[in-house]
Amino acid sequence: MVAVTSLSKNKVDYTGSFFPNGYFNELNADYEAAGLAGYQNRVNNPYSSTFKQASQEIRYVSVPDAPIKWLAGAYGEYSDSQRAYTATSTFDPAMGIGDGVTQTSRGQTKTTSFAVFSDASFAATDKLEIFGGLRIGHDKKKFNYDFSVDNPAWTALGMDAGFVTAQRETLSTTYAVPRIGVRYQLTDDTQTYASVSRGFKSGGFNIGFVQKGDERPYKNESLVSYQIGLKSELIKNVLSLDTALFYIDRKNQQVQTYNALTQTTPVANAPKSRSLGGEVTLKAQLDEHCSGYAGLGYTDATYVKFENAPATGTTGVVDASGKQQQFVSRYTGKLGAAYAWDIGAYNLKGRGDLGYQYRSSFYFDQSNTQKQGGYGLVSARLSVGNNEYEGYVWGENLSNERYRTSAADFGYGRLVTVGNPRTFGVGVSKTF
Template sequence: MKTAIRFATLLASTSLPVIALAQEATETTVLKPIIVTAQKRTAESKDVPASIVVESGETLALQKTKRRDDAIAAAPNAQTGAVTAKLYTSFTAIRGVGSALIESDPSVGVYLDGVGIGSAQAHSGTLLDVDRIEILRGPQGTLYGRNNIAGSVNIISNLPDPDRTGGELGVEYGRFGTATATGIFNTPIGDNGWAARGALSVSKTDGSLYSTINDDDLGGGKDVHGRVSIAGDLTDNLEFLGIVDIERQVLDGEMLGMPEADFLKGRRGVAIDDPIRIESDLATVSGQFTYHLDNGDKIVSITGFQKSAVDVGGNGFPLGYFAAYDGLFQSLGFPNFRYRADNPFDGSYRQWSQEVRYVSEDNERFNWVAGLYGEFSEGSRTYGANSTFTGGAATLSTRGDTDTVSLSGFADGTYALNDQWKVFGGLRIGHDRKSFDYDFTANKTAELLGLTGTFARGYNARLSETYVTPRIGLQFAPMEGLNLYGGVSSGYKSGGFNSGFVGLGDEGAYDSESVTSYEVGLKSATLDDRLRVEASLFYIDWRDQQVQGFNGLTGATPISNAPQSQSFGGELSAAFDIDNHWSLTAGAGYADATYREYRNARALDGSGAVDVSGNQQQFVSRFTGSAGLSYQWETGLDDLVGKVGVNYRYRSSYYFDVQNTIQQKGYGLIDAYVGLENDRYAAYVFAKNIGDTDYRTVAANLGVGTLVSPGDPLTFGGSFKIKF
């Protein structure tokens, strides 16, 4: 035990943040209990036999974490990024398991106030009036069902408070014309325990890049995000919570430039005159009823509706990039070929869900939950013309529509064998049914010139799968403040259909994928609960991984299955309340995620299959580390408390492609804040990427050269908030 504490303290002093726990200055220095609902029962995080990272809304606000994917990436062994362009599709991986796919279902489940966000396009939304975020590492197939093979993320909003009338108004301004205005208001409704809460955020940025053609700003956008919630007691035993969350984003996509050396030398200009423009609408509506039984048990019903739509237009490629494509096709016998400058795309997704679960009363011997879940979704994707001849005479497009019905039942519980030993486990049985309609459209000119010959025509298909995802394990508490656990869990991700440009030799459908995870861990609280240390080791056996390929000759982007993949590693984290003023957090993660057997990966030039067995998973760093140090003090002036914090996050090198040819070197980012606040005002200044580190968020070789997009450089600004 002493060795573990020494190692955690050493790690905290050298590698540096998970999450800076900004504590109010008090007479005692005890870390606040971390209450979670990650296992659909209320419990302290230290008592849950699973690897969980909890980020408080206060911490997220201090660190100026604005987006969901940025909050996820703050946890060790969790990584996010863009596969192609902002909101076009995003990438999220936990413990090396993720999906770098434009088309398929996500591998990490994201839940907003209990409602699953089924479209990966909606995972990149902004954070607004958040109470906390719970990040569960490892497959969560038993409690959360399909498409949670890597883990789950629960975003919990601040709820209406019937005992408070008030709110806050805030403004923020920073580099590159970045500005945000936020308002929050809470009010009781009558005197019977009902309350309502509203939050609104409006933001804009000019972007950190510029066009070398017309000197316009690039990479900017606007965002409007609002939420209204209402809560109260319908009867003495029945509670209701209703939430409507709506967001509208209009953003520039990733600015792709070449040669990549220009960006790595710090140049922020790119030869683009028609940037990718992405318009995205996100909406989540939920109604939750909780009925309390006389014996202390309760029945919870959550009805949810989630909708997202994205419309992508414009170019986003540097001038002259497609000249190489023109030459390629001209050499194949198309002398008048000209590649289309823009490549429009639009997609929509609608989801209805219903869960009913029975939750037992908390007791020392047996705690359990059981329920039923149903989901119906409709998804549609349209890809615009892939290429065109002079004058726009020949065009191609595809449209894929997928309807999904998913039904499942689950049960999970923990049984105390004695004061030290507990056994936990559960089981989910589910069934997925998908129907797919695919249309390929080409005008007469394209057909006469034979341009359609490389692509599949329209077709219809059906899919029906039954899955079982159990988990089982043991928990041991040898002494007060120490919990050890070990277990096996599983996850399932549904199969699907290719809806983009599909070559004639490509499979229209791809199989489901599954994981089995083996994990051991410990959770410790020592020094009068001022020091918490958590550690875990895992091995994940990953079968039939869904991988998206790209054919640089035809432009086809089919998904296929890699027979065997694996990931193994561990995490170590610590939170230490040193005294009334100083707090320290640190964490590290290691995940060696590889394609164990994948002999038929797509060759970029369309020449055939490539054996990438043993290669590192794309977008996944083997090592991630983070740490934070915060200090606060009483100023003695108008009850003002001063706060200062510095945070560091590191990720080792990773590859952007399955072939492991395009690499991002390891890099670290330093952020800091300092400010004053009391119960009426708050004023802060902040800086992000203080070292002005150069790194890439996107790098891709589309067959004729590598395109890259840089990450944000040094940014800084200030904020002011009035509380009332």
């Protein structure tokens, strides 16, 4: 039996405005033209969140030489996530409605999850193996949301009419996630396989200045994945080749969108989407010291049906059917080499790794208007250790590539998050 217990807690507090100076100049001018003198939108935009989680998993595993190899277990989790978003805007006190307004939204989601699972494989013949598994789970989410304003005169003008003021809801869903497949040993050095599996992600609630219409829970996401592949040793213990082809059919894919009115990122559902592609990886172990790998991947991921997708940079909806799924590159590549050696004292071994990862262009939004060009990152790691201790130094993005990890447009220009520049670090570890 194996038991895994996990406890975690995370807290974030931010004060200030994460919008750049001048970002809302156009909006400020519109409010002034409408009679709200001296209006400055979101001069302060504090954010705070806490997340607490406790989980327990218990697994039972069959003996290694059992005719049917199996694994069975149970999993339970409880989490409490709380978030508060605040926006303070100011204006001319001569108008007689004060000198500003602070709007605050608070949301809390309590999640309880239980699941039982099993996985097994059976050698039907000397060459044919059948495998499969099943996970049955239940998720329950309780959601509490409140929106408050500290300036009654502002509210009396109808400025908050578009926001949800309170929401109390519970989501409860039971799901089953099966998988089944076969492996066949074509030769002593070549194995092929095929599998079909189902995936599931429970729905949830949008938090943070929820606009009327966005208060509806986003739906559960489900998928069916088909995969075939081949694993082969081209030169025994020296050169191997792994290939795979896949097709994924998704329903109600959960998609991050951008709301220009509330400057938030609510989740919406794309009713139907699909992904297909493949990958190939070549690995080499030239001798006891030198090894390397190279790989290529291709993915064609599109929204098949997404007719009422929230528009990016404006209000309203667009037809995103046929658009490329956000954050997915069509082409990926990897290349790396390693050198290992014996140091000759205290059973110490040294190892140096150098790697390169590439991804082609992709989009940050479902409308395919916010694009990141292709880029590659170089990394390295040098370590010295034995079976008990290890010390290492590492470097990421050694070529100091400039790239973005996110981009959004709330109607007043593009906001981006820049990826980490050239970064170095050191670490130590101990195995118990």
